[in-house]
Amino acid sequence: MSYHSKTIKQAVKDIESEKTFLPAIQRKFVWPRHKIEYLFDSLMRNFPIGSFLFWELKSEKAYDYVFYNFLRKYDERKPNNERKTGSFLNPEIIGVLDGQQRLSSMYLGLQGTHRERLKYHRSLQDYAYPETALYLNLLTLPYYINNEGDIDIEREIDFEFRFLTQEEAKHIKSKNNEGIWNKSFWFKVGDVLRWSDDPEIDEIFEALKLACVHENQTNAFNKKKRLIKKGLRDLHKRICEEELINYFKVTKDDLDDILKIFIRVNSGGTILSKTDLLFSTIVATWEDGRDEIEAFLKDLNSKGDGFWFNNDFLMRSCLVLSDLPVLFKVNSFKSKNVQLVKDNWENIKSALEKTVNLLESFGFSGSVLTSQNSVIVIAYHFMKGGNTSETSKQGIKKYLLHALLKNVYGGQGDQVITSFRNALREEVVDKENKESSKEKTYQLKQSTFPFDVFLDLKLPANKTLKITEEDIEEFLNYRKSANSFFVLALLYPHLRFNQVHFHQDHIHPHSRFSDAKLRDVGIPEDKWQHWQSLKDTIPNLQLMEGRENSSKNATQFKDWFEGSFDGNKNVNDPVKFREDNFIPSTSLEFSNFETFYTERKVLITSELMKVLNLKKKQEQEQEISNLSES
Template sequence: MSYQKTTIKKVIEDIDQNKIYLPALQRKFVWNKRQIELLFDSLMRNYPFGTFLFWRLHRKKAENYVFYEFLKEYDERNPYNRRKTGAFLHEEIVGVLDGQQRLSSMYIGLMGTHAEKARYKRVSNPNAYEKMCLYLNLLSLPYEIDEEDNIKINEEQNFEFRFLTEEGARSSVTRKVTGENGTFSEEIPMFWMKVGKVLSWRNEPEFDRIVDDFQKQCRTEAQKEAILQNKRFIKRALDTLHRRMHRDELINYFEVARDDLEDILKIFVRVNSGGTVLSKTDLLFSTIVATWDNGREQIEKLLKKINEKGDGFSFGNEYLMRCCLVLSDGPVVYKVNSFKSENVEKIRNEWPQIAAAIEKTVDLLAEFGFNGSVLSSQNATIIIAYFLYKGGSINKESKEGIQKYLIHALLNGIYGSQQDQLITELRKAFREEVKNDTNGIAYRGRYRDFSFEDVLEIKLPQQKSLAVTEDDIERFLHYKKGLGAFLVLSLLYPQLRYNEVIFHQDHIHPATGFNEEKYREMKIPQDQWQDWYDLRDCVPNLQLMSGRQNSTKNATPFKEWFMQMDESDRTAFSKNNYLPDDVDLDFENFIVFFKQRKEKLRLELRKVLKVQALTAGQLAVLTDWDGHNDEIDEQEYATSGGFSE
C-alpha cells in the first residue's frame, strides 16, 4: 500500500471522536511546551512535517490488545495516557505506530491544555500547576514587505506561539522593550489568539470579520490601533494557519493492516531505527504490558513510589522488569523470549508480592544511606529483593549482612560485566527445588537470614569475588570524596540513621585550608605542597556529619571547632570518628594526623570486612606511600565497571 494523505483537522477530529489510539507500543508523552510551540511555528513555515505509520484493525481484533487514549489535558504530575476501557465505538480503529509525539503535541495544542510546574513555586502549592492553552501573538508576526510589496517571512524571527492561562492571555496586553544600553525603551502591544479556534472556522473564513471581532476584544486603545495597522499581516497569518489545518494534506501516512502483535513490533522497531530511538527497554516493556491488564499503570505507580523514597532514586522500567524475571524464577536474560505469555501471566499473578519485595529492598537502601547518585549498580540489589520475596527476614543480622554484601559488591565492581551469569549464580545459591502440587518443580528460599559469610562462599563467574584483601583496604583508604568514599565511610559509621538525617562527607581539616598562602604561613616546604593537596580529599580526612552540624563547622579550623565542645562531647566525638589518640590536632600536624587516623580506620575496616591482619613487614611495604594517590577516581571507576550497570 502506498502513502496516503489527510489533513491535520481530520486526524485531530478522529482522535477526539475515539477513532485513533496509541497502542501499548508507546512511550509516555515527553515533549515540553517549547517543543510544541516550535512545532506549530514549523507548520506556519511549511517545513517538512515527517511521515506517520498507522495500524488499522477491526475492533474485534483490537479488543485482544491494549490501547491508550491520547492525552488531552497534560499534567506534569501525572503524564500518563489513560488506558482504553470498554468496547470500541467504531468498526475499525487506528493505532499510531510512528508519529505519536507529534500527533499528541498537535492534539494538546489545538484541543487540550498543558500544565507544568511554574518556576519559583513549590510543588505543594496548588497554583503551581496551572492549565494553559496554546496561543499565538498576532502583533508579533515574523512578516515583512519586500521591494515588490509582497509579504515574506523573516527567517530570523519565530511565530510567537506560547502556552498561557486564559487570564494570562487576556491580561498580557503589552511587553516592555529595552534599548541597546539596557534601559527601558517602549511598550509594545500584544494580542493573543487561542490557536484551537481555527478548527471551528468555516472552509472559507471571513478574515475581515474575524479581525474586526479581535478589535472588539481589545482591552486597550494601543491594541486596537496595532491590530488596525497590522491587519494585512494578521490576515495572512490567519489564512496560513487555517490552510495548514483545514486544506493542506500535511499528514503523510503509511497504513498497515496486521493482526499479529509480533509483526507490528518488528515494523515498529524498523521505523523507529532513526531519530529518537526507542530503547530495547521501551519496546520490551510495551510488549509485556500489552498482554497485562493495567500492567503499565501498576509498574509506573511502583516506580514513582520507590523513586521518592529516602533522598530519591532513579530506578526505571528495565530494573523492574529484570526484578520480575528473577523473582518469578523466570529466565534471567533480559530479552523478548524471556517474556512469553506464561511468564508474563506468572509475573502478573505474583505482582503484589513482587512489588512488596522491591519496595522493602528500596526501604533498606534508604536506611543504609543510599540514593540515586550513590547506588552505582541497581542490579546489585536484585538478589536482595529475591531473598525478601522468598520469605527472608529483615532482622538485625540480615540487615548487617545485606549492607555488607551491597557495599562489597559495589566496591569490588562485580556487576561491571556478565551480570546475567552473576545474578543466575546468586539466585541458584539462594533457592532450593521443591515439588509443587502438580508434581512439577518450584523454588523456595534457602536462607531465613541473609548471612554475608554464606554469600562469600558462593562461587561467582569470571573469577569475581566479594572478598576484600589488605590491598583493597589500602585502596579504599585513598578513595577521594565521592561515591567510593561514601561506601567506605558507611562501613565505618553503621550507627547513623541515614533514613532520617542527611549526612555530608565532611573534611575534618577544612578543604579551604589547603592553599599556597596557608602552606607558606606554616613554612611547609614547597616540594610537599602537592602531597598535602593529594591527601586533602582522602578518606582519612573525611567523616560523615549531619548537614546541620557541618554548616556550623564549615571552614572553622578543626582544632578550634573541636575545642569548643565540653570534655565529654570531645571524648564521644573522638571515639565515634576514629580520631587518633594523643595527636596534636593543629593543621600544621596534618600529615601525622592523617597517617595515624588512617591506621585506626584500617583496623576498623579489617574487622568489619573480616580481612586477616598482615605481618609488620607486609604492612610496612603496603604503607610505604609516596604521597601520590593511585585511587580509582569516579571516572576511572566507572570505566572499570565499578559504577556501570
Template sequence: MAFERPLTIKEVVTDIHRKKYLLPAIQREFVWSTEQIETLFDSLLRDYPVGAFLFWYVNKENINKYKFYEFLREYHERDNTHNVEANISGEEDIVAILDGQQRLTSLYIGLKGTYAYKLPRKRADNDLAYPERCLYINLLRESEDYDMTYDFKFLTGKEAAVRDENNYWFRVGDILDLKEQYQINDYLFENELNIVEKEKAKYANKTLFRLHNAIHINNCINYYLEKSQELDKVLNIFIRVNSGGTPLSYSDLLLSIATAQWEQRDARKTITSFVDEINNIGDGFDFNKDLVLKTCLVLSDFSDIAFKVDNFDSFTMAKIEKEWEEIAQSIRLSVELVSSFGFNSKTLTANYVIIPIAYYLYKKGNPHNFVESVKNLDDKRNIRKFTVLALLKRIFGGQPDIVLKPIREIIKNNLAGFPLEHLKTDLRVTNKSLRFTEEEIEDLLWTKYGNRYAFSILSLLYPNLDFKNNFHQDHIHPRSLLRSRTKLKKAGLTEEAVEFCINHHDYIANLQLIEGVPNQEKSNKMLEDWLGKTYTDHHELKEYKSRHLIPDIDLSIENFEEFLTEREALIKVKLSKILL
C-alpha cells in the same frame, strides 16, 4: 499501509487539544528536554523534515478493549510527568499515536502548553524551584548556539518581558492567533518592529512569516494510518517502529504488554506510581520501571529473566499480577532497608543491588517490621555488608543478569539467614566476585571526597552507626584550609608541604562520617583546637580517636602528611579484617 494526506501542525495540535488523538497504553511517557523541543522547532523553520508518524485508527466498537491516555499538556518535572487516563465514552472512533508521541507532545507544549523544570541549587520540595515556562522565539537575532539558526528558548513571562536592541521575545503559541498573513504585518507594526534597525526589522519579518508557514501552511506531518484492530499486530508494528532512533527501553515495551494483559489492575499506573513511591523513601532514590520489572521476573522464579517480549507472555503476566502486592512489599522493604543503611540516590551506585535483598525478603515472607526489629540484627548486618561489597566490587556492572541468576540460586538454597558467606564463597561468575584482594583494598584508599563510592567505604569503617540520624562526610583536617595556598603558607608550611596538602586533602584518609550537628560545630576549625575544646575528658578524647581511626600523633596541620600516612595504615588494617 500508504501515506495519508499530510497535515499541518495547526491541524494536529487542534485535534490533540480536542482529544481526537490519544496515546495507547503501549506508549511510554514524555521524556524530551526543553533543548530537544527547541531543536524541533528550529528544524521546522529551516524546512528540515521531522520524520514520519504512525497513527492507529481504532473503531468505537473496540476502544473499550484497550487503555488510552491523553497527551501531556502542562509538563512539570516534579508534579506532572504522568499522562492522564483518557475518559472514553465509546461513541466515536479515535486515532491513537503509535510513533511520534515525543514530537507531537513537544509541538503541543511549544504551542499551547508549558514546561516547568527545576532551577539549579534549589530544593526539590520548594514550589518556587519550578517556574512555569513557555516557548519563545527571538525576533531580532539568530541563535548563538552553533547548531541552531533560530533563537528558541523556554522562558518565564518575566524573562520574556525583558526587551532591548537585540532581544524581542515572541511567544510561539501566539502564532496560532495570527491565522492570516496580513495579521503578521499588523503585529509587526503594532509592536514597532518595523522601525528598529533595518536588518533586524527584515529579520523579524522573515522569522515571523516562516513561523506562520511552518505552523499554518506547510503540510509537514506525514503519517501512515494503521487500521488493524488486532492488538498483537499493532504491538508488533509498535515494537518494530520503535527499534530505531531513540528506542524505547524493554521496560517500556514490557509495561505496555502488562497494561494490555493485566485484568484487575492498570499495570502502567500501578508500576509508575510505585516507582514514585519508592523514590521518595528516605533521602530519595533514582529507581525506574526497569528495576521493578526485572525484580518481578527474579522474584517470580522464572528461569529466563532477560528483558525479552517472549518472557512477558500471558502466563508470566498473570503470575506477576497475582503476586504484585507481595512483590511490591519486598521491593519497598528493601529500599527502606538500604535507606536505613544511609544510602540514597547519590550513594547507591547500582540500583540492582536491592533485587537480591528483595528476593531474600520475598522468600522469607516479607517479615513484619523487618527494618526496625532487633530480632533481625544479624540479617540486617549481613545484608548491609553485602550491599557495600556488591557496590564496591561493582558486580552489577555490564550484564547484571549473569550475576542475578546465580545469586538467586544461592539465596534460595540458604534461607536460614541472609547467606553472605555463601555469596562470598559460592558466587563464581567471570570477573564477578564479592572477594577482595590486598591490591583492591589499596585502591580504595585512593577514593576522593565527592566520589559516589566514598560513602560505601566509610560505612565499612563505621559498622555501628545508626543512619536514622543524618551523617555527613567530613574532612578531618578542614578542607577550607588544606586547599588554600595563602592560608597554608600563613600557617608556616613549606612549599613542598603546601603542595602535598592541596593534592591529598580529599582522599579517604582525611574523611570521616560525623553527625550533622557536630559537623556544623566543627565547621572549619583546626583539628587540634576543635578536639581540645570538644573533648576535655581524656577518656572521651581517646574513644573519639579510636572510633574515627585517628592516629596518636601530632595532629597539627604542619604534620598533615604523617597524619594521612598513619591513618591510611589504620584504615587498611580495618578494611583488611573486614574484606579479606
C-alpha cells in the same frame, strides 16, 4: 524500512478513521499548551518538524499487542490515553513509535480540545479547567510588505496561535477599549480541514469579514486583506497540501525488533526504552496500575534522605521477584506474566519497602546507592520469606558494600542478578511424585541471608564479591564520594544511621590545604600538590554526626579535639575517640599531616583486613610454608 510522506490532514484522517493508534511504547501526553502553539508556528514558517516512525501491521496481528487511542479531549486532571478495545475497523493499522507528542499535538490542535487549570485556581471543578480549542489571530500575522511590494515574514514575531474558549474567541475582555478590536480576530484552526482541496480564499476571506463584530475590526480586516489571505492560504498549504509528515515505515511483527529500530532512529525528544514499553504493557490491563506504581515509587523515594528509584528498577524487580526471566524482553510481559505480577504486587511492594527501610538504616540514600540492581537481590530474599535476624542484616550489609565496592553489576546486571537469585533459591519438588511441579515454583535454600555463599560465587565476566589486599590499597585512595562512604561504612559497622545523620568529615579541614595556608605553616612548596591530593581521600575522612561536623567545620583538628562547644567538651573520652576513629597517637598538629595520614592509613588497612577476614600475603605464604614442611 522505507521512507514515506503524507499531509497532516491525511494523518488526522487516519486517526479519525481508527487506522492510526499509539502502541504500548507510549507515554502520557505531556506537552503544555504553549509548546503546541509553537509547533503550529513552526509549521507556518515551514520549519522542519522532524521525522516520524510508523509501525504498520495487519489487524489480526495487532490483537497480540496493546494499543491506545489518541486524545481528542485533553484534560490535565486525567491525561492518560484510553486503551483501544473492540475490533479493528481497518485491515491494516499504524502504530506511532516516534513522534507521538508531535502528532498528538497536531491532532488536538486541529480536531480536539484542551483543558488546563487556570492560574491561581485550586478547584478540580470544570470552571477551573475551561475547555479550549486552538485559534489563530488573523490581525497580528507576522507578515509585511517589503520594498519590492512582496509579502515577507518577520523573524522576531510569532504567529499568534492560542488556546481559547469559545467565549474568549468571540469577545474582547476590555469592553471600553475600542482600539483593541482592530488587533484581534480569532480563526479556529481546525476549520481549515473542512475547506475544499482548492479553496476559494477570496470567498473565505469575505465570509470571515462578515463575522466581524465591530467597525474597527472590519476596517482592520480590509486594511490587512492581502496579509490575511496570505495567512489563510499558507495555513491550508501546510495542513492540507504539503506532505509534511515524513516517516519511516516498518512492518516487523516482533516488538523487540521494533524497539531496537526505534532506539536506533530516534534522535530527538524523550528517548523511550524497553522499560517504557514494559511499564505501558503491564499497566494496560491493570486498572489503576499506573497510578498505583507511580505512587509506590514516590513513597519509596521519599524514605530517609531520598532515593532515586525509577521504572527501570521497578520493572526489573517485578520480573525477578516473580521468578520470571530477568532479561528485559517484551515476551517477559505477555498477559500471563502480567497477571502473575499483578497477583504478586502486594508482596512485591512489601519486600521492596522492607528492603529500602533496611537501606535507610544502613545510611544509604540515592546519592550513594550507585547500583539499584544490587537492591533487587535483597528484596528477593524478603519476598521468599527470608528472615530479618541480626545475622541476616549484617550479611545483607556486607553483600551490599562488597557488591558496590567491587562494581559487580557494571555491564552485565541481568546476568549477575540471575546468578545471585539462583544461589538463593531452589525449585520446589512434589515429595510424593519426586518431580518438579508443572508450574515451577521456588523457595529459599535457607532463611538467613547467605553472604558466605555469595562470597564464593563466580559471577559473569570473572567478577567476584571477594575483596583482596590489593583492593584495599585501591580503596584507600578513593576520594570523598559514594565509594568512600562504602569503605567508611565497613569501618563504622555499629553506627545507627536510622537514628542519627552522619557526614563524611574531613579530619584535617579541607580549607587548611590552600596554597596560602600551607605556606603559613611552613610546608615546602614542592609538597603542596602532594598534600592537596591526599586531603579528600579516606585516611583523612571519618564518619561524624552531622551536628558535630557542623560545630567542627573549618576548625583545626587539634584545636577541635582539645576544645569545647557551647560549654561542652568536643571529645569527652580522647582515648576512646582515637580508637573508634582510628586516630594514630602521633601529633594532631596540621604541620604533621603527612605522618598522621601515613599512620592512620596503616590503622585503617589493619581494621579492614580484620573486618573482611583477610590475611596479609606474608601470613598466607607462611601458612603455606608450614603446611608443606609438615
